[in-house]
Amino acid sequence: MYDPNRLAALVAVAEAGSITRAAERLGYTTPALSQQLAKLEREAGTALLVRHHRGARLTGAGELLAARARRVLDELEQARHELARLTGLSGGTLRLGTFQTAGIHLLPSVLSAFRRAHPDVELTVAHLEPPAGVEAVAAGDVDLALTHSYAPADPVQLPASVRAEPVLVxxxxxxxxxxxxxxxxxxxxxxxxxxxxxxxxxxxxxxxxxxxxxxxxxxxxxxxxxxxxxxxxxxxxxxxxxxxxxxxxxxxxxxxxxxxxxxxxxxxxxxRTISVAHRADGPAPAADAFRALLRGAFGRARQGGV
Structure with missing residues (x-):
């Protein structure tokens, strides 16, 4: 497993063309950055840099790793932003759909926990018996919907834009x-x-x-x-x-x-399988936070009942 800081150092050298200039950009001393790069080369098991009098250039292996490193670092930065939004939700609206059983016996405690964690998010709840909840998620009328399926039964076909996460059987x-x-x-x-x-x-x-x-x-x-x-x-x-x-x-x-x-x-x-339906496209911090709370609540119901 490569250290993200060392990957960032390699990318910085690739962009700056010099260990010294990369060190200045990252706030390292030149010797400290050289140490990080040396450790990365040991992890990779091959030379990643060629030093010369005007600076440094990446070897073929270094170019390959730097290209992958850029993707990894971009994903980590995206995750950092999403987590920041998730833990600091303020404002906005979370629109929920639920069928009667879950709405009465499981949803209230989760709603209370969500309100305590994110008091500035406005909550709306609609009564949607399956499959109306899934249809409402697909249409963008609600952000999440509790739904269910039974066994034995034919498989439920979901719209392409919707995913269903089972939370309780x-x-x-x-x-x-x-x-x-x-x-x-x-x-x-x-x-x-x-x-x-x-x-x-x-x-x-x-x-x-x-x-x-x-x-x-x-x-x-x-x-x-x-x-x-x-x-x-x-x-x-x-x-x-x-x-x-x-x-x-x-x-x-x-x-x-x-x-x-x-x-x-x-x-x-x-x-009967109870699931939470959500849209598959893009991050939705409020909906993701609520789904995490649902998983915990339904897990407790699975262990001890309601």
Missing amino acids: EELVLVTAPGHVLTSDSSRLPLAALAGQPLISMAPDHPARRGVEALLARAGATPSVLVATPVYALVCALVSAGLGIAVVPEMVARTAVTPVGTRPLGTGELR
Whole structure:
């Protein structure tokens, strides 16, 4: 690994044409800069400079390394500027989109941490159920959007301008009315045990849930009530009232307002992945800072739940 200061010294000599002039430019004494260059040559394992009476010129190896060094130094300088903006954010607006579950149970604590760190950044939050959040990021209407995908399901195709960073994967679990026989045990329940059970079906035509609904149908669960859009609070309320069973994300089951029984299913093949969608083009300091906070918050949720 080459020392950036020594790379900068080589570039300075290439541009100044002399070790003495390069030393003056960098604020070194000539002997001190010569020492740095000698160490760089030892690291490279070859001569990088040829000294002559009018100054110094780079060898072929020196020219090659100097060209690479310029790129490295430019990247480091860009990183320095980006970090300065990131740690000293002032003013501006961060526009967020979120779906209901994450907006209620995960986003508030992250918003609070961001506000403490960057009190001058204005925050706006829009309710955007997937895939509307990804579309809003692509259109430039929001800077970040929390979104989700389910398994089993067909892969989600993102717009070319958008990237999605997974931050939390959770299992889908069975929820029943309190005291139901299916949730009297805490061991994993085979999906086949759902055969004949009245299922509160979560929008079988909804793209995100289609694969999950198909698997439940193959297991023999019988649709009892259809909730046309995935409103989990409503589903849990209907389950709690004894109108059927349902399969919901673990976070939903843990934070249900109405009392429900829960039990893990199968081998964990039913899952929901929560991701943060962001634009792929160029640095966005406020959005990057918020994504870093999200990773920490979702990591804690993964370890201990919410």
